[in-house]
Amino acid sequence: MNLLPPLLIPRHQLTLALHESQTKAEVYDLAVVGGGATGLGVALDAASRGLRVVLVEADDFAKGTSSRSTKLVHGGVRYLAQGNISLVREALHERITLLRNAPHIAQPLAFVVPAYKWWEAAFYGIGLKMYDALAGSAGLGPTTFLSRSETQSALPSVQLKGLRGGVQYWDGQFNDAQLAVALARTAAREGALLLNYMKASRLLFTQGKVTGLACDDVLTGKAYAIHARCVVNATGVWVDALRAQDGQHQHIVAPSQGVHIVVEAHFLPGSTALMIPKTSDARVLFAVPWLGKVILGTTDTPRDDLSTEPLAFEEEVDFILREAARYLRVAPQRSDVKSIWVGLRPLVKPPDDESENTKGLSREHTVLVSRSGLVTVTGGKWTTYRAMAEDVLQKCADSGLLPQRQGLTDHLPLVGAETSSIAMQPLSAPQGLHSYGSEQTWVQQLPGHNVFLTGGLSEAMVRFAARYEYAVHVEDVLARRSRLLFLDAGLAMQLAESVGRLLREETGLDPDVNGFLKLAAQYQL
Structure with a gap:
């Protein structure tokens, strides 16, 4: 090719x-x-x-x-529950389009909804079968009912007490930045x-x-x-x-804050995501394997300010950890959090709406x-x-x-999408050379392709980011070209000086190492 x-x-x-x-x-x-x-x-x-x-x-x-999503390419199961059929149908069409145009960035992902009450599997299963029907030929896989043992096999760390079975369905996952x-x-x-x-x-x-x-x-x-x-x-x-x-x-915008917590993969081993359709505050909670870690989230909290780096509220962190503890046998603690990041959703506000309920x-x-x-x-x-x-x-x-x-x-395939001869790895695997799709050959031709800093990041990847991916600052590389800040803030801080040195060589500009170190400290509890 x-x-x-x-x-x-x-x-x-x-x-x-x-x-x-x-x-x-x-x-x-x-x-x-x-x-x-x-x-x-x-x-x-x-x-x-x-x-x-x-x-x-x-x-x-x-x-x-746009770099702080839950990393899901989805039709929106909760929108289906709200009766918003047109939004779900459009999103399901766009889901398959994105997976087709960027297979190195977006891939199918299996989700399991565990059932602890006798009616849950049937209730959620029927809704998810409707989800399949709306997807039609754009579906990624059929919804299937799981026995107790099959649910445990798909989710090895799931809470077994009271577990009756589960439902598996398919959506997509991607690397947003x-x-x-x-x-x-x-x-x-x-x-x-x-x-x-x-x-x-x-x-x-x-x-x-x-x-x-x-x-x-x-x-x-x-x-x-x-x-x-x-x-x-x-x-x-x-x-x-x-x-x-x-x-x-x-x-016209009422911002809503979404918080995500990242923990080690052993809290949810494998490549299947966990979906809780109704938390104690009637929201959806996900536990998603992503780039060698697990993302837990998200919250939906109104806020008035528009900070570019919003901070999580203490009650949001406690909520996510508390809800995760209900469904995982070994519950992550605050000390297990490797990174925490917050995004603001631009929810459209109806005229003269003074409501503080962003779910509506x-x-x-x-x-x-x-x-x-x-x-x-x-x-x-x-x-x-x-x-x-x-x-x-x-x-x-x-x-x-x-x-x-x-x-x-x-x-219209995106750059790197010519992957017919490239071995793909699931997005649950750590980020590496495979994430470049058909462009990995070009990365390998740059100086330092065999010199790895740590966290799977090579010197060549930093140079590629500077030459071809608009990267200027350390933050650009460690937060968005690689996702290390979002995966392990402490490790990202350790690499700041090395990445800064390479960026300065490539661009001649100030890589703002100190600014990144201050920012990364906010991603730690």
Whole structure:
């Protein structure tokens, strides 16, 4: 198979391209603000349609919510219970599309719901059979009823007292930050210009219409003006800040905090996930094998502030550990937590809604076009990022901001997806060279491919991140190009100096080692 080499992305060339477009007063078709799942999806979709696209992100790609998900590509079993059939059907279609377009990043995963009451297996099994029916030919595997011994075999560490059996069903799992970077790189291959660490400071207007962005390069302090026919605000929980510049002061987002705890794999050995459909507060709890560890979560707690690094509340940590203890024979303690991370979900707030109950708020996405032409998109979830992007571009076309063109991303493989000759490993296995898919050969050709720092991270992987994956800071590498900060914060801190040295060699920029060490301390209990 003839594989293209990775697209080299030196920072100075990206800013030079932006400077040249500013000097020539060139006008982009589309300027996207926000480098999370939604913004990157919009940029890729638009670029694949032949539009001239620029995307700016104030921090690193997927710095916020998009790197802090539960790592599930799913139709949404709980949405089915709420009767939201259309959302589930759309998500199930997008689930199989994502698994097809990025098999090195997203894979099927078996889940087991243990039954401790006589009615639970039948009750949940019927609902999950409906889930299968909605998936149709896009299903990943049939729902099956398990005996007590079969449930124990699938979940070796499950609590046996009172166990009657279980139900197994299938959904998907992925590496969210890796997918974000793959979207950025695929969009760049399609001709888009994407810049992380480029802050959109204000909107530009001409005769009352939004016509571009004033941006500041976070790394150099230089200012740029971007002119575009259409501007999309895809900043997640922060969309209201940009809307306020457009004179729109009603908040449309009610942030909800989700906490995840990571423990060693022995608490849930194997490659099957545990799903508890109804916790003591009527939420869903997952225990998911991921990259050699186990993720426990998540919570759903309203909060008013919009910190880029929100901290877990003590009661959230206690809740997760307490619920896990009900279903695992050996319950993890606070001392067993290797990393803890928090994300803010951008839940769409109905007009004049003052409710603090986020479970009742919409998980669907919303696309709005203001009188000035600012397009805002928020809500949704990772699984439906591609469908969200299509909806955004359709709204732009319907509003006369962009031309009507057919979308192409339904069958557009992402970089690294040419994996027919690559041995795949499940995402429950530790992150390694296999996670690069068809690009692992290029990693092996870089200096230091046999020099491993620890945690499965080689010097070549750091160099690859700097040359081809937009990485600038230690945090970019240890939090998102590799996921070590999210897996073992203490170990990540030990590698900071070594990674910083390699990044400085590659980029000539300050890798911000001290900033990372301060951040990583917040990921420990």
